[in-house]
Amino acid sequence: MVDIAPVPEAYLSELGDRVHQSQVLQNIISTTLHDPANSDPFDEKSVYGLKLSKLERLYNNGDPRVVELLSNRHKIVIDKHFKLDFGKREILLDTSQTMIDYQLVVANSIGFGILLPNTASDHRFGFNMELKSPHKPFKGKHGMVGFDTKGRMLYLGRANNEDVYLTMAPNAFLAGHYELCSAGYSTGSSVMSRCHYRQMVMMLAHFLSRIPQLAYTVMGSVYEQDLEHEDPIWSFVTNIMYVHIFSIENDIQNLSYPCQSPFYTLPQFIDPCHEINMMI
Numbered sequence: 001m002v003d004i005a006p007v008p009e010a011y012l013s014e015l016g017d018r019v020h021q022s023q024v025l026q027n028i029i030s031t032t033l034h035d036p037a038n039s040d041p042f043d044e045k046s047v048y049g050l051k052l053s054k055l056e057r058l059y060n061n062g063d064p065r066v067v068e069l070l071s072n073r074h075k076i077v078i079d080k081h082f083k084l085d086f087g088k089r090e091i092l093l094d095t096s097q098t099m100i101d102y103q104l105v106v107a108n109s110i111g112f113g114i115l116l117p118n119t120a121s122d123h124r125f126g127f128n129m130e131l132k133s134p135h136k137p138f139k140g141k142h143g144m145v146g147f148d149t150k151g152r153m154l155y156l157g158r159a160n161n162e163d164v165y166l167t168m169a170p171n172a173f174l175a176g177h178y179e180l181c182s183a184g185y186s187t188g189s190s191v192m193s194r195c196h197y198r199q200m201v202m203m204l205a206h207f208l209s210r211i212p213q214l215a216y217t218v219m220g221s222v223y224e225q226d227l228e229h230e231d232p233i234w235s236f237v238t239n240i241m242y243v244h245i246f247s248i249e250n251d252i253q254n255l256s257y258p259c260q261s262p263f264y265t266l267p268q269f270i271d272p273c274h275e276i277n278m279m280i
Contacts, residue, residue: 050074052082104143110174115159127164130157131204131241134197138165138190146180147173150188154200166200168192195227205238215243 050069055076058066084090093100107114117125136155147170156164172178192200202225208216218238225237234241 045073047073047075049077051077051079053079102140102142104140104145106145115164117160125160127159128157130155131201134194135191139163141184141186144180144183145185147178147185148181149186149190151190151192151196153190154192154197165190168196198225198227198232201225201234201240202238205240208240209238216240 055066057063105114115127133155138149138153138155140149145167149167152168153165154167156166158164170178202218202222205216205218206222208214209218216239220237222237225234226232
């Protein structure tokens with residue numbers, strides 16, 4: 001007997017035990033048929049393709065012959081006009097009467113503007129930045145990021161109770177000359193290398209130090225940070241790891257600069273106009 005109550009791992013964002021669908025099917029068959037062997041003749045039948053448009057036509061016409069389809073095995077084939085191409089902005093989600101278990105938002109441009117609410121005023125908005133969890137992996141195993149996330153993502157904290165990750169997107173992806181990967185595609189851990197993680201921290205320190213209202217500073221040159229040493233001493237270069245600002249509310253808009261002159265003075269170890277993308 002198999003307990004089919006637990007949600008299969010394939011539908012979970014977190015890893016864990018799951019029951020294989022084949023086991024669930026066998027359990028259903030064994031508890032609903034008087035003789036489970038009756039399922040063998042059906043399983044041995046050939047599988048035919050059945051277009052979704054034909055099912056729609058049979059339903060609209062109220063065709064009684066639709067019951068005859070149950071005597072054979074069919075695989076539903078989704079017609080082209082039932083599909084929506086990715087990136088065409090043809091999908092509008094209405095969640096007023098629906099609960100979403102998982103949502104992934106990917107920015108369509110470089111910068112932190114995606115964190116800002118789409119209202120003129122939102123007193124509940126806040127971004128809690130956290131740069132001390134470089135080993136926290138990206139959990140979007142079903143998310144359509146668009147490219148291989150291996151070694152490209154850095155956890156930055158939470159905004160409005162949502163996880164925020166900074167991503168090093170390929171140049172070709174940002175230029176639009178890139179074949180999009182399937183949802184959840186990744187050839188390895190999303191965690192950035194030590195070198196890239198420290199580069200991102202120094203880049204953020206550089207940006208934040210340019211906002212007068214914030215208490216972040218960079219001492220000397222950002223190039224003085226050792227990218228490879230086992231135990232970096234951040235205090236020699238920046239206070240970004242020690243000065244805690246619970247939430248960046250009003251000044252977060254200053255982080256969403258276009259890729260213009262303010263970026264030209266940042267460290268040359270990475271070019272944000274081609275390599276940095278932001279996603280939640």
